[in-house]
Amino acid sequence: MTLLEVEGLRVKIRTEGGEVTIVDGVDYAVEPGQVFGVAGESGSGKTISVLALLRLLPRGATTSGRALYGGRDLLRLSGRALRRVRGRELAMVFQDPLTSLHPMMTIGRQLSEHVRIHEGLSRRAALARASELLAEVRIPDPKRALEAFPHQFSGGMRQRVAIAGALATRPKLLIADEPTTALDVTVQAGILRLLDRLRRESGLSVILITHDLGVMSSIADHVSVFYAGRIVESGPPPELLSAPRHPYTRALLDALPHPEAEGRGELQAIRGLPPSPRNRPPGCAFHPRCAYATEASLEQVPLLRPVGERRLLACHVDPFAPGP
């Protein structure tokens, strides 16, 4: 049974220069216990698309489409119902652990406040829970950590604390926005192992946003590649990363120093820059940077269609289709 089903999600933001479409019609589904990966460059709309789910967008943003969770549309919840879903059912971890914890509140308070609100626990009980959580994310000496402030921890430790805070109410879905980008590689691995363990042990689903395809291959069950506010390709990482079908996915992989990018001798930067949401090219938004673009790419927006088992592709050309 699907946990979260997103259909036709669109986000527009009003700016000085007029209304800009950041996310332009996105569909996906997250299954229980699954790590759902969202990949793409900066500005591709991946963060905005998940902030929209929790309704954390800045003022001036309008959202359309549906996001069904437990039979309810998250995009239409309001007030009390929204607050109950936030934190209790869906939780979020942000990119930079240096800024996502309140600098002037104790760790204990930041881990227990919402537990008390959601579950009506006493201060003591909530702190006990917080201390268990800190132990669970492998923070040494949890009791003392409760009394400490964020600046007393390293970046990696802070991210663990942030994850503990997000998990304090035992949510079913964790949205992790580039949780390892700001961290050292060794620390990254620790955080990823932690997420993987939590998923295995408690059936937690994770939406993992990252531009790092290496991270994806190690943990995700399913990957969607975003480009200019749309999904251009999706599928399970082993196949998607070893045999990408979309020229953009392929270019992303070529830009990586990873063994997944088979058959390419040297690293290749992608030509040009990602388009600004203000003036997206017509047709396939990738066509100005694509070596395989055709007449159709210039005129028509390619739709996401199934290609093979569990894989979807939005490309008119499909230059890397396996031979018959």
Added chain:
Amino acid sequence: MSTAQLPTPTPAPIARYRFRRPRIASAWRQPLAVIGIVLAATWIVVAILAPVLAPDDPLGQNAAPLTPPGSDHLFGTDELGRDVLSRVLFGARLSIPLALLLVGLALFVGATLGAIAGYFGGLIDSIVMRGADLVFAFPAIILAMVVTAVLGPSIRNAVLALVVVSWPAYARVVRGLVLSIGQTEYVTATRLLGASARRALVRDVLPNVAGPVLVLATLDLGNAVLLLSGLSFLGLGAQPPQPEWGAGVAEGIQYFQFWWIGTFPGLAIFTVVLAFNFLGDSLRDILDPQSSWRAGGEGE
């Protein structure tokens, strides 16, 4: 009331001003800026044309005393039978040029001392900035009051006294800017490219100092008018029979029932100060787009 002791703009985000040319178009999108410009321009015109505009001699005791506002005397007459409207119009010739002079002097003294302190550092820096601290420790008007009292009450001494209390704000800002700009990469880069120190100062440092200092000076014009009229109100600035606005309000307090005597000079002060504050606040918005919403939000 007023002191010049607003939290001074922090020099840290200096890079934001880099090579930014003020966009006139966006200034016009700010209604408060437009209102401020119109108000200020009106008062400047009044100051220039006061002899033409005023229906009467501001010092002439030509009418029945204490006449309420009416068709003969739009703002009424005071206890000596002088036309209040004429006195208010002529008051602009005192307050506005003096405020400009005062801010100009404070800016010159403060900026010079601040630049010297920031550039040389060390002992000179300590002496200048401890001096600034000392002045800051006194509320502006109390210090100015003592200074004018000992120099003898006159409008000239009031201006001098207020220069003494207003320079530290400029010194602090300019010193901070000089310190932070000297360390920013683009100045280093310019120097590395072989530009002379003077060229670096003129091309890179000055334009970056200009923005924050301009905001401060504009807001300070309002403060200057408030402090000057405050001193005159206390009898330590303009002396009778000068048609000064603060002195006019003081008169109005003595002839309390005759509301028009004090109300109109006070309104004049208020509108002039408001004009400068509208302008200064809008300038800050234009030069520092921080407060407007940051587009994107992708946070990467």
Added chain:
Amino acid sequence: MLPGRSRTRPPRVFLRFLARRFVALVFLGLGITLVAFLLTNLVPGDPAAANLGQRAIEDPAAVASFRERYGLDKSLPEQYGIYVWRLAHADLGESQQARLPVTQELGTFIPATAELALLSILIAVVVGVGLGILAAIRQNRLTDHLLRVLSLTGVSMPTFWLALVALYVFFFRLAWLPGTGRLDPQFSEPRHRTGFFTIDALLQGEWATAADAARHLVLPAVVLALYNIGLLTRYTRTAVLEVVNHDYIRAARAKGIPERRVVLRHVLRAALPAVITVIGLAFANVMTGAVLVENIFAWPGIGQYAYRSATTLDLPAIMGVSLFVAVVYIVVNFIVDVLYGVIDPRIRVA
């Protein structure tokens, strides 16, 4: 591995920081006595002329005895030395006008100003911070624009004119509130305990007196508060807006913490250091305003005393007032420093 934190004992680093600040402020205080002293001595005005009657000034013996009495015949460094020595013994000299010890005079005037100033600051903080938060959460909407105009209006109005208008409307026209002084003549001053008439009267159980004292406070306190309300609204708005875009506020919302709590606990706490800085400034503004407002409302406080001493060149009194003002400045700044440390743990240990 954790430095840890005990709730009862602030870390030594913070204590050292406070000690450094304290020493700096004490030196500032000394500097202030020097400035006040020099200012009142290096100037052309002749205190004897200002304080002796016309007849006495023509009598050289009277002038000489006046000079001797106030130590004006000694050299400047000597005079300063004597001044500081006496200061250390809480002796501020004798005022030339009333011939009373300056400490005694300050003692009678300070409570009047303190009652007025503290009430005024309380009003300004409650209203100004509240409006500032409101403006920030309504950013770029009608409420925000209106509050911007209102706060700029508040800082643009000359206090003395505002006092005049307030007196005219609420006292003279509407007769809702009393005009000048601290009490109506039919009430006698409550027995001195704090010097705050409202509190002293309440302690005494004199309800009518307390009510009358409170009514006398309303106009001057509100007039005095307006500038600070404008200032606090503007700066609180800015401080809150700097905070709300941070991820930790988003994180609090993402945890389903009610919006009201997010604003009052999470946002406000982070914005507090900036707000406290401005509240510190509010004290300076209130001292400035007190000089003007006390004159108009015939409020027997420090502001009026300062004005009277300055216009009569009453040197011991001027120095006494300067010193008092400087002490207020130093104490307020020190409290602000301590509060930074209490609010922000990073300052405490860093």
